Amino acid sequence: MDNTGTFNKLSPLSLLGQLTNSATNTCLHVSSNSVYWLIYIEQGKIIYATDSLEPFDRLERHLRISSQQNSQLTSEIRLHLRLLFEPDWQIQQLTMDQQHDLGHLPEYQAIHWLIREKHLLELQTGQLIRALTIEVIESLLLIKAGTYELQELVNSLPIICQLDIESTLRYCQARLQIWQSFTPQITSPYQRPYLLVNSRFYDKTLPELQQHFTSWMKGFSLRHLAVILGLDEIQFAQMLYPHILHGSILLHEADPPFDQFPPIITVSSAVNSPQYITQIPAAELNLTPSYNDVENSALQITPANRSHDVAENMVISPPQPQKNYKILSVDDSPTILKEISRFLEDEKFSVVTVNEPIKAVMSIIRHKPDLILLDLNMAGIDGYELCRIIRNNSQFTKVPIIFVTGNKGIIDKVKAKIVGSSGYLTKPFTRAELMKMVFMHLTT
Numbered sequence: 001m002d003n004t005g006t007f008n009k010l011s012p013l014s015l016l017g018q019l020t021n022s023a024t025n026t027c028l029h030v031s032s033n034s035v036y037w038l039i040y041i042e043q044g045k046i047i048y049a050t051d052s053l054e055p056f057d058r059l060e061r062h063l064r065i066s067s068q069q070n071s072q073l074t075s076e077i078r079l080h081l082r083l084l085f086e087p088d089w090q091i092q093q094l095t096m097d098q099q100h101d102l103g104h105l106p107e108y109q110a111i112h113w114l115i116r117e118k119h120l121l122e123l124q125t126g127q128l129i130r131a132l133t134i135e136v137i138e139s140l141l142l143i144k145a146g147t148y149e150l151q152e153l154v155n156s157l158p159i160i161c162q163l164d165i166e167s168t169l170r171y172c173q174a175r176l177q178i179w180q181s182f183t184p185q186i187t188s189p190y191q192r193p194y195l196l197v198n199s200r201f202y203d204k205t206l207p208e209l210q211q212h213f214t215s216w217m218k219g220f221s222l223r224h225l226a227v228i229l230g231l232d233e234i235q236f237a238q239m240l241y242p243h244i245l246h247g248s249i250l251l252h253e254a255d256p257p258f259d260q261f262p263p264i265i266t267v268s269s270a271v272n273s274p275q276y277i278t279q280i281p282a283a284e285l286n287l288t289p290s291y292n293d294v295e296n297s298a299l300q301i302t303p304a305n306r307s308h309d310v311a312e313n314m315v316i317s318p319p320q321p322q323k324n325y326k327i328l329s330v331d332d333s334p335t336i337l338k339e340i341s342r343f344l345e346d347e348k349f350s351v352v353t354v355n356e357p358i359k360a361v362m363s364i365i366r367h368k369p370d371l372i373l374l375d376l377n378m379a380g381i382d383g384y385e386l387c388r389i390i391r392n393n394s395q396f397t398k399v400p401i402i403f404v405t406g407n408k409g410i411i412d413k414v415k416a417k418i419v420g421s422s423g424y425l426t427k428p429f430t431r432a433e434l435m436k437m438v439f440m441h442l443t444t
Contacts, residue, residue: 003150004147004148005147005148006146006147006148007146007147007148008144008145012030012137012141012143013169013173015028015148016028016039016041016137016165017165017166019165020044020165020166022043022044023044024152025042025152025153025155026153027039027040027041027100027102027153028041028148028149029148030140030143030147030148031147031148032143032144032145032146032147032262033146033262034260035051035053035260035261036051036052037050037051037052037139038050038051038099039136039137039140040153040155041153041165042153042155042162043162045162045163045164046133046162046163046164046168047102047129047155047159047162047163048102048105048108048129048132048133049133049136049137049140050105050136051136051140053260053261054258054436056082056085056106056107056110058132058135058136059110059132060439061227062135063081064078064227064444065131066120066127068230070120070124072120073114073120077119078440078444079422079441081110081113082110082440083413083417083423083424084110084113085106085109085113086106096151100151100152100153100154101154102154102157103154103157108157111125111128111129112157112158125160125161126160126161129160129161129163130163133163134168134171134172134175137172138172139261141169141172141173141176142261142263142264143262144262175234178234179234179264180264182238182241182264183264183265184265185244185251186222186241186244186251187264187265188253188254188261188263188264189221189223189237189264190221190254190259190261191221191222191251191252191253191254192220192221192222192251192252192253192254193217193225193240193249193250193251194217195209195217195243195248195249196247196250206242206246206248209239209240213240216229216443217249218349219431219435220435220439221254221258222236222237222240224439228439228443255431255432256430256432324350325350325438325442326351326367326368326369326370327344327349327350327351327369327373328352328353328367328371328372328373329341329351329352329372329373330354330357330363330374330375330378330386331353331354331373331374331375331378332356332379333355333375334355336427340373340434343431343434343435347435349438357378357379357380357381357386358380358381360386360390361386361393364390364396365393365395370399370400370442371399371438371441372390372396372399372400372401372402373404374386374387374404374421375404376403376404376405376407376412376416377405377407383405384415384416384419385419387419387420387421388419388420390420391419391420397420400422400423401421401422402422402423402424402425402441403416403421403423403424403425404425404429405424406426406427407426423440423441
């Protein structure tokens with residue numbers, strides 16, 4: 001197998017298949033459409049896989065799934081993990097030498113930290129890595145053109161688990177075939193569903209939706225909503241599918257950067273090729289015990305054209321009154337306040353804006369927000385001091401406080417942590433980046 005190459009009709013399956021019996025330790029680097037995937041292989045086994053689009057978002061979602069069975073993975077621990085390890089830059093900015101050293105990946109360092117601090121047992125961590133790897137490879141199998149390069153693997157951190165390539169690919173293939181049954185209505189798990197609240201859309205022939213489903217349709221993707229609701233993302237998509245067909249649920253396109261992933265239109269013909277993948281019984285998939293219920297149900301989901309039958313026992317009526325999360329934003333820039341209001345009020349969050357920091361404390365006491373966005377550099381009082389004052393009030397010791405700032409230095413982040421900040425949103429920011437903060441802090 002060549003160490004580098006380009007392709008017009010990519011067969012990621014064959015690329016990985018040729019490494020199944022390899023005795024070399026290698027990092028497969030695949031690039032397409034400004035995104036790249038890194039698959040780390042030792043002695044013919046996958047030891048980790050990642051891509052360049054928001055790896056800590058992926059880690060956060062799967063840690064939440066793990067937290068359902070592991071009380072050690074609290075929201076506080078997950079937030080602390082991101083403050084410690086999530087860089088301002090993304091994986092794209094790692095040098096090629098750093099990319100082929102698994103120990104240089106911030107997310108892999110974070111996973112090892114969870115082991116060292118005894119928040120995860122090694123077995124549980126192996127289960128987590130299997131789930132992360134499956135998600136990464138699913139998107140990899142959709143690529144049709146790009147480049148690849150094989151680099152000698154360097155690993156300065158201990159290996160946690162090894163995954164059989166054939167079994168993993170076979171399982172990913174099965175999930176992709178189910179996703180394909182939802183096309184052309186659904187072409188990405190990162191599309192964002194919105195419920196049209198209009199009585200004429202409620203058709204008695206449709207399966208009813210549970211009210212807690214509809215209460216979270218506020219700009220989150222199918223993939224993020226499934227985590228919030230504690231469901232497998234494919235099952236969740238199938239529950240919504242008849243409503244999407246009917247027009248009572250609209251799907252918006254994926255927010256950047258997730259719109260860079262290849263769409264689920266047609267899986268490369270190589271996915272179905274028997275050259276490298278044989279029929280493997282489900283019992284031999286060697287997937288994680290903690291995800292077994294999710295994985296087995298995913299394999300058993302019926303095609304989308306039978307989704308009415310699958311969801312017929314679900315009970316929901318038109319949306320009922322729900323908690324409307326209140327977000328308070330403190331900034332002496334009217335432009336920033338207007339932008340935050342536009343981003344969040346469009347998603348039906350209640351937004352209170354304060355442009356005079358001296359009035360911020362009284363506004364916070366009066367409105368009792370669920371989340372506070374706080375500018376770091378304001379005239380009269382800086383965000384650090386204001387954060388310290390807020391934290392000294394016993395009512396707000398647990399309320400998330402996010403610094404909104406153009407400062408990117410490590411010293412600023414350390415100071416933010418000392419005074420009790422929950423996170424950091426760097427200006428300029430996108431709607432997706434703001435919604436990521438909401439996902440992290442208001443949906444736990």
